[in-house]
Amino acid sequence: MLSSQPKALLKAVDGVSFTLGAGETLGLVGESGCGKSTLGRAILRLLPNIQGDVIWKNQNLITLSPNELRQKRRELQIIFQDPLASLNPRMTVGEIIAEPLRTFQPNLRNHDMKKIVQDMMAKMGLLPDQINRYPHEFSGGQCQRIGIARAMINNPELIICDEPVSALDVSIQAQIVNLLMDLQREKNLSLIFISHNLSVVRHISHRIMVLYLGKVVELTDRDRLYANPRHPYTRALISAVPLPDPNKEQKKKHTVISGELPSPLNPPSGCAFRTRCPLATDVCAQKTPPLEQIEPNHWVACHHWDESLKIAK
């Protein structure tokens, strides 16, 4: 849970619980303002005012001292949406990638460090002899590779990927997605993949959590989510993605949900989605639907999940 602002309380993320296994990718999807990035940052304690627990390998990150947390940061890394903005323009690529190494292995000799950095660059598909160049000399896709190299240099166990391919062109997107999947396979990395792009999330994730206004509305395995979405919001999201196939897309019945995301400062009573939901009834305004397990490994927070099949997919 997270709050800030003395005047009003804005719950950006509200009562979210989930687990993540080693080597697993959890996709976080939802639209702007649903709390997906806030959640990603809260897990790493990059934000103030967090309530709740983040248990990382039997240790609660939320209660660790700053020094202890700093040591843990070696295992927990993050990459960001805007690859150029997340790299210091005054540092060379070599310095950027080596910085985490300097922090955690201050005794490493310069010569060895350079070797490690160049090996990492080669692995990321960058040219090792470009080690002395500056970020602005690289394209967006290359900058994202530099960001991933910096995140990978200390052999982390978890990487939070906050919209890592959203700013990239389609052909470059695929390169970065493949790189992340290869790294995961090789190092048994865990990934939390935050994105608004349902097609990319489907491709990379093992399990997917759908957020709406700071709350989990559906959480299940990737295939189940796309084959049998039970929350009306999930159904609407999936239906809203235009398919790159003229015959399918032009024949598709478009279920367009009306309205927009309500203000998180003043969320609707009961179910937050009820103001846009085609299935909403009185109970939705009165009671907040609990996140309930409707079949093994499939959680939904909706009073009417069993009726959601009525909405065309």
Next chain:
Amino acid sequence: MTNKPILSVENLKVVFKTPEGPVKAVNNISFTVNDGEVVGVVGESGSGKSQVFMSVMGLLATNGTATGVIRYRDIDLLGLSRDKLDKIRGRHMSMIFQDPMTSLNPYLTVERQMTEVLEIHRNMSRTEARQQAVQLLEKVQIPSAAQRISMYPHEFSGGMRQRVMIAMALLCQPQLLIADEPTTALDVTIQAQILELMRTLKRTKSNAMVLITHDLGVIAGLCDRVLVMYAGRIVEQGTVQDIFYNPQHPYTMGLLKSMPRLDVKTDRLQTIAGQPPNLQHLPIGCSFADRCQYRQDICISSKPEFRQIAPQRYKTCHLNF
């Protein structure tokens, strides 16, 4: 409907002067748009897709120069004085941009921005213009349009602002509507609402539309014909069916395969290796040769022509598939 295209572009080149030397953003392209047709223009950043239509609207940045011929009906737009161009753009053809916040004037109410157009182009009185503006806002489904018209752009959400932009572009019932990434800045459910609105516009067939986007899904749903652009050239042109089910240029093929899809499961995404060329130093041969898996010697030594391969079907590639 006349047989004459509403828009025809011949041998258009756009060059930007920069401190590092000239950047060739658009390199000799030709195409037409016909009445009632929706043409999709797809390409990645830097492919020149926006600059083509900025040239059409006379909106190139001051360091950019367009040469060639751009005709709206019979009028050559590139040779036109600003005064004469202003009689056409906004009235006969109008454009919607990606970011509605930066294309609306933050100091003026929506009412003032909309009525201005009608007062200038249609000689309407303020009251008439206001009525017409409210009607259009209702048409694009802005709730309580009569009240909201007196608000400022910042009082609208992103999706609503895009609706305002569309309403504004439709004010003079233009015969050509150019939409540059109209849904890219929007969330998917809001994008779906705007696309629904555009489908309605398409159904009425009252005007021709050009839809510039990098999203092949948006193209698939709305367009009749598609131009695929790469490094300032049209690399492939065909009907939406041709482009999606029988692509003939390796770039189009690669683009279609590198997209993760909701409707098809893939184990590993195919990629197009490398990155687009530097527009300051375009290669002698094919601009895509560097990234092309079918590359031959000829692709490196000579530039492929934009050639017809079937009726309504063109490509810029030496090879046949």
